[in-house]
Amino acid sequence: MKVGFVSLGCCKNLVDSEQIMGVLRENGHEIVGDPRQADAIVINTCGFIQPAKEESINTIFEMSQYASKLIVTGCLAQRYEETLRSEIPEIDAVIPIRDYGELAEKLQEVLKDAGNGSFSKSERALSGNPWSAYVKISDGCSNRCTYCAIPLIRGNQTSKLLSEVREEIEALAEHGVQEVTLIAQDTTKYGLDNYGRLMLADLIREVDRIEGIRWIRILYMYPDEITEEVLQAMKESSKVLPYFDIPMQHASNRLLKLMNRRGTKEDVLALVSRIREMFPEATLRTTAIVGFPTETEEEFQELLDFVKEVRWDRFGAFTYSREEDTPAWSMSPEVDEQTAQRRLDQLMQVQEQISLESNQKKIGQVVEVLVEEREALTGRYRGRSRADAPDEADGQVIFTSPREIEPGTFVNVRIDEARPYDVAGVLAE
Structure with a gap:
């Protein structure tokens, strides 16, 4: 059977998509890029924030016109399984994340195939450039940021064994992958759930020895868990790049506490100073939320000043999205959309100038x-x-x-x- 595949949302969801496609191929199905050629279409949805939900729903309706079978998986399927089943009759099957352990059997029910293969053990069907791949070192999240629905969708953090991560990267290297990006909701908490301690430094030392890989990058590093041991392991590594993706979310200590983020602005400033001391060529990246409930103009100005002081090399920002069942859902007063958008535009204008000036320093290099x-x-x-x-x-x-x-x-x-x-x-x- 020819199966079309649409992967929405983050790179962590993309890894799931590649594993699902691996199961499909193992069962003799052909993955096609043109939905008009497909007998069935799988949509791996995102349900993180409202715009992502809307994109997922729109994609479901768009794809329903092409194939005789429509299968919906992923975060939206996990969070709104019964609603999808009851309100969108075009869907033939909804497979939430909790059922991925029986994925082959679930697919068999709708595709009528043999139902062989394991979600976690099937060889991934890489969907991007063959020289680059994401590797998810854990799933779920045990942090409880008050704005975030991820723990509601994917549960607490579940880390892979160090040997499993190494074997996955070794297999990718054998297939010609030269760049690996390690991802999780919180990579710095890797190993705490199954080893009883933070294991990122151990993982860095382990993957640094893998033949064939040239670049290894780590994303989503929480600032309070970037320990001296992690920094030293990165410093000693020949493959792990001095790339620090540190999702800060704000600079107001009051708002950070309200978001249930660990650490303070001062902690991050000290960390940034230490990173730049150890890694003169470091790349620093972060994200920020504007318009979080109760955010004042003074606190937004504090965020602006913080961005100007740190001068992040890479910076992403978005307006707060109110998500049901999260603690922030009931927080008030809310920041109106117009104010939040104005603050976002102002913040990105500041960052655009910082980024330009940073890039100008590279001329001649x-x-x-x-x-x-x-x-x-x-x-x-x-x-x-x-x-x-x-x-x-x-x-x-x-x-x-x-x-x-x-x-x-x-x-x-x-x-x-x-x-x-x-x-x-x-x-x-």
Whole structure:
């Protein structure tokens, strides 16, 4: 059977999608990119915030016109299983995350196949560039941020064994993957649930020895758990990049406490100082929420000043989304949408200038770039440096070359132009 697949939401959901596609292939199904060719379509949904829910619902209705079988999985299926079953008759099957252990059997019921294969053990069908892959080191989250529905959807943190992570990366390396990005809701808490202590430093030392992998990047590192041991392990590693994705969410200590975030603004400032002391070439990334209930104009200004002081290399922000069943749902007074959007626009304008000035400092430098594509119209190449994660939050390196370069190749590029989020240059032979 030909099966179309739509993966929505974050990179953690993408890993689930690749594992589901692996089960489908193991059962003899062909994954097709064009929904018009599909006999069945699987939609792996996101249900994190309201816009993501709306995108998932719209996608369900859009895909329902193409295939005879429509299967909905993922976060929206987990959180709103009965609502989806009762209110959208176009759906043939809803498979929530809690049923992934019986995924092959659940798929068999609707696709009428043999039902072999395991969600966790089937070989992933990589959906992106074959030289780069995400590796999820744990699922769920034991933090209880008051705005976040993830623990309601995926439960408490469940870490993989260190040996399982190593084996997964070794298998990816055998298939030609050269860049690995370690992900979880909270990577710094890795191992606490099954080993009884924080194990990220141990994991760094373990994966650093894997042959064939050139770059390893870690995302979603909570500031209070970036220990000296983790920093030292990163410093000693030849493959783990000095890339620090530290989701701060705000700079007001009152709001951080209200969000149930651990640590303070001062703690983060001290951490940033320590990172930059140990890693002069460090890339620092964070996210922030504006318009959280009770946020005052003074507290928003504190966030602006904090961003200007730290000068994050990579920065993402979004307006607060009110999610039912979370503690923040009932917090008041709320910040109206117009005010929240104004604050977001102002914040991103400040960051755009910081990013431009940061990129201008790279002019004249030669940077290592992983080449990802060649533009059909211009002939220019696009790739990413060590400072650019493989997602939309980061920029790219755009460059010209006098010779043809195969995507997936590492080259050196001399930077001669800076843009707010991207840099441009020429191949440095």
